[in-house]
């Protein structure tokens with residue numbers, strides 16, 4: 472097996488203390504996603520959206536990668552085949568664990584972009600509606616996050632990798648949001664083996680050839696150790 476594609480979701484960061492979205496007490500039980508995670512919400516009240524992401528940026532800054540992030544960084548270092556790590560997460564815990572090539576299909580909390588000239592840059596800890604774009608100095612700036620209704624990033628690269636994969640592994644995601652929730656079917660149709668590592672069966676569990684339930688900090692290091700032999 473020399474081509475692995477991994478998809479991670481909020482469950483991989485849960486044991487670092489970052490809330491998931493749809494579990495009890497999750498982010499979408501506390502906020503209305505229409506107000507804080509859609510282009511329409513940003514147009515209507517950009518200050519509210521900045522407040523939401525400023526709070527998440529502050530919260531993320533105080534968290535540390537966990538054993539699952541560390542295990543995936545070890546896999547990236549030691550695996551001799553092709554590895555693509557795609558994450559739906561916007562936190563930077565994979566990078567802080569040492570991962571060098573993380574494909575952030577939903578964007579990054581620590582990055583910002585100009586809504587006018589598309590200039591991308593490292594987000595300040597606190598963003599506000601009055602922050603001008605550092606490049607064009609005119610555009611309104613926004614978190615470099617993919618909102619509901621927007622096209623995720625790097626989809627062509629992801630589809631190419633899924634179509635060539637020997638193994639697709641989904642870690643810590645509920646399988647609620649497309650296109651990520653459909654990756655397993657693409658990989659399976661291309662002949663890849665498929666494995667779900669999750670605390671509980673996801674919505675897409677029936678599409679996986681194999682599945683293991685448990686906390687990511689336990690089952691991800693175990694799986695990585697098996698792969699590296």
Ligand code: APR
Pocket residue numbers: 479480481482483485486491492493494497559560577642643644645646647648668669670671672673685686687688
């Ligand atoms: N270990 C492993 N899995 C866990 C753990 C844990 N410690 N804790 C929770 N999980 C699992 C849950 O069982 C659930 O299946 O993580 C999953 C989290 O699901 P969601 O909260 O729906 O998060 P996610 O799947 O990443 O959401 C996808 O939806 O809101 C959008 O853009 C947002 O990227 C996000 C996307």
